[in-house]
Amino acid sequence: MSEEHHGHLQLQYQPALPMSNGKTFMWLFLSTEIMFFAALIGTYIVLRFGAPVWPTPHQVHLSEPIGAFNTFVLILSSVTIVLTLEAARANRAGLAKLFMLVTLGLGTIFLLVKAYEYNAKFSHGIYPQKPRSLIYERPTLPFASAVRQRLAEITGELALEDSRSEEEEEHLKVATILLAHATQVERTAAQSADNPAGILALSQMAEMITPLGYGAGGAHGSQPKVAGEGLAEVLAGADHGLNDKYHWLKLPMVIPGGNMWASTYFLLTGFHALHVVVGLIVFAIMLGMRLDKSRAPHIENIGLYWHFVDLVWIFLFPLLYLF
Amino acid sequence: MSHSTDVTGGHGDAEHEQHGSIGTYLAVFVALCILTGASFFTYSSYWPFSDHVAWAFMMAISCTKAMLVILFFMHLKYEANWKYVLTVPATFMSLFLVLMLVPDVGLRMRRASEERLRYMAVPQVTDAPADQHSSEQPDGH
Numbered sequence: 399m400s401e402e403h404h405g406h407l408q409l410q411y412q413p414a415l416p417m418s419n420g421k422t423f424m425w426l427f428l429s430t431e432i433m434f435f436a437a438l439i440g441t442y443i444v445l446r447f448g449a450p451v452w453p454t455p456h457q458v459h460l461s462e463p464i465g466a467f468n469t470f471v472l473i474l475s476s477v478t479i480v481l482t483l484e485a486a487r488a489n490r491a492g493l494a495k496l497f498m499l500v501t502l503g504l505g506t507i508f509l510l511v512k513a514y515e516y517n518a519k520f521s522h523g524i525y526p527q528k529p530r531s532l533i534y535e536r537p538t539l540p541f542a543s544a545v546r547q548r549l550a551e552i553t554g555e556l557a558l559e560d561s562r563s564e565e566e567e568e569h570l571k572v573a574t575i576l577l578a579h580a581t582q583v584e585r586t587a588a589q590s591a592d593n594p595a596g597i598l599a600l601s602q603m604a605e606m607i608t609p610l611g612y613g614a615g616g617a618h619g620s621q622p623k624v625a626g627e628g629l630a631e632v633l634a635g636a637d638h639g640l641n642d643k644y645h646w647l648k649l650p651m652v653i654p655g656g657n658m659w660a661s662t663y664f665l666l667t668g669f670h671a672l673h674v675v676v677g678l679i680v681f682a683i684m685l686g687m688r689l690d691k692s693r694a695p696h697i698e699n700i701g702l703y704w705h706f707v708d709l710v711w712i713f714l715f716p717l718l719y720l721f
Numbered sequence: 722m723s724h725s726t727d728v729t730g731g732h733g734d735a736e737h738e739q740h741g742s743i744g745t746y747l748a749v750f751v752a753l754c755i756l757t758g759a760s761f762f763t764y765s766s767y768w769p770f771s772d773h774v775a776w777a778f779m780m781a782i783s784c785t786k787a788m789l790v791i792l793f794f795m796h797l798k799y800e801a802n803w804k805y806v807l808t809v810p811a812t813f814m815s816l817f818l819v820l821m822l823v824p825d826v827g828l829r830m831r832r833a834s835e836e837r838l839r840y841m842a843v844p845q846v847t848d849a850p851a852d853q854h855s856s857e858q859p860d861g862h
Contacts, residue, residue: 415801415803416801425807426807429808429811432812432815433815433818436815436819437815437818440815440818441822443819444822444823444826444827445826447827448828462764466757466761470754470757473750473753474750476790476794477746477750477794480746484746701794701795702795705790705791705794705795706795708794709791712787712790713783713787715757715760716760716779716782716783719764720760720779721776721779
């Protein structure tokens with residue numbers, strides 16, 4: 399190494415790739431990750447455009463500004479992790495730690511916003527699968543039965559209680575009126591499921607529970623002409639549907655294409671969120687170290703991973719929120 | 722990489738310069754924010770073109786953003802030619818995957834049975850599916 403010895407064969411180690419093993423394997427890992435997410439995103443694209451109907455963001459309570467905000471947060475965190483690397487290369491350990499802390503904070507904000515969004519879906523009965531999911535694809539007879547059963551369950555439970563609070567009395571009153579209506583609808587549908595009367599009754603009930611918001615014409619469904627006793631009073635002010643006005647009802651609802659949407663949405667964002675969690679764990683571990691020049695290669699590797707997570711979100715945001 | 726760290730500080734600075742400066746990162750960050758705003762603009766009611774144009778536009782923007790992140794943040798612009806060994810096959814794999822699914826799953830509604838079409842959730846909208854702002858919606862059929 400140090401001195402030239404003439405007459406001796408001088409061997410020099412030459413790595414196959416001009417970089418460290420850690421970085422090589424991080425890139426290999428990332429190339430498998432590219433294919434993993436490409437599979438998920440590709441499947442989503444194909445399913446979404448092959449689907450006969452897909453819910454609008456409004457129907458599934460997606461908020462585009464929140465998604466855009468999360469995009470901004472991730473981009474910002476990408477900048478801070480690259481600044482961490484630069485600071486570590488310049489041997490400024492304190493500054494590097496500060497930037498990494500900011501990155502950790504931004505990643506946490508992303509996850510919190512994601513959790514808020516998931517919670518908004520869950521509270522509206524949108525889950526990836528039954529039995530928690532309340533989504534029905536079409537207003538059919540099984541849907542009417544499910545609504546009637548849910549109302550019967552509510553009224554049954556409340557009626558059995560010995561002493562009811564004022565609120566519970568109100569709930570019981572509303573549920574009883576709706577139960578009478580749902581029973582009526584189910585009977586109409588059962589007798590004539592394939593003729594206009596049955597179809598109309600079913601669609602009107604579906605619109606009553608969750609209006610699909612298809613322009614002005616669709617809103618008429620929320621004002622049914624079927625006059626039940628006290629029904630008009632219950633429906634008053636429920637422009638966004640019964641499930642919205644009475645959160646405790648949690649009635650089965652019709653969102654065309656909603657089940658496929660929920661499956662793909664939760665799978666894609668869930669896997670992405672898992673990747674964010676892994677990144678945050680590594681950041682938290684590295685914060686316990688001294689981030690000087692000797693740590694720069696490690697910071698570069700986790701940085702590559704973090705940029706990849708950002709990259710995936712860059713595609714997920716328009717595909718899930720804006721398409 | 723591990724070689725160059727052993728060399729003198731002067732050379733290290735030159736290499737450092739090559740990896741992009743703080744200014745470059747900030748410029749990329751601003752570009753990314755503007756591009757995000759541009760794809761968000763397609764969602765607003767000021768977007769003058771159809772949904773299909775919006776989709777193509779958003780995908781173009783996403784690819785541009787991805788390239789910016791890969792080239793500058795992940796330093797791929799400054800790497801040696803090994804980068805093609807990893808990225809080109811992965812790109813082809815992902816494109817083929819989507820293309821292979823298209824005839825089987827993606828186009829199934831093109832030749833859907835009459836029964837399936839009749840029992841669809843809502844009547845199929847030929848023009849602009851799932852656009853809540855449009856007034857001509859399934860009810861019109």
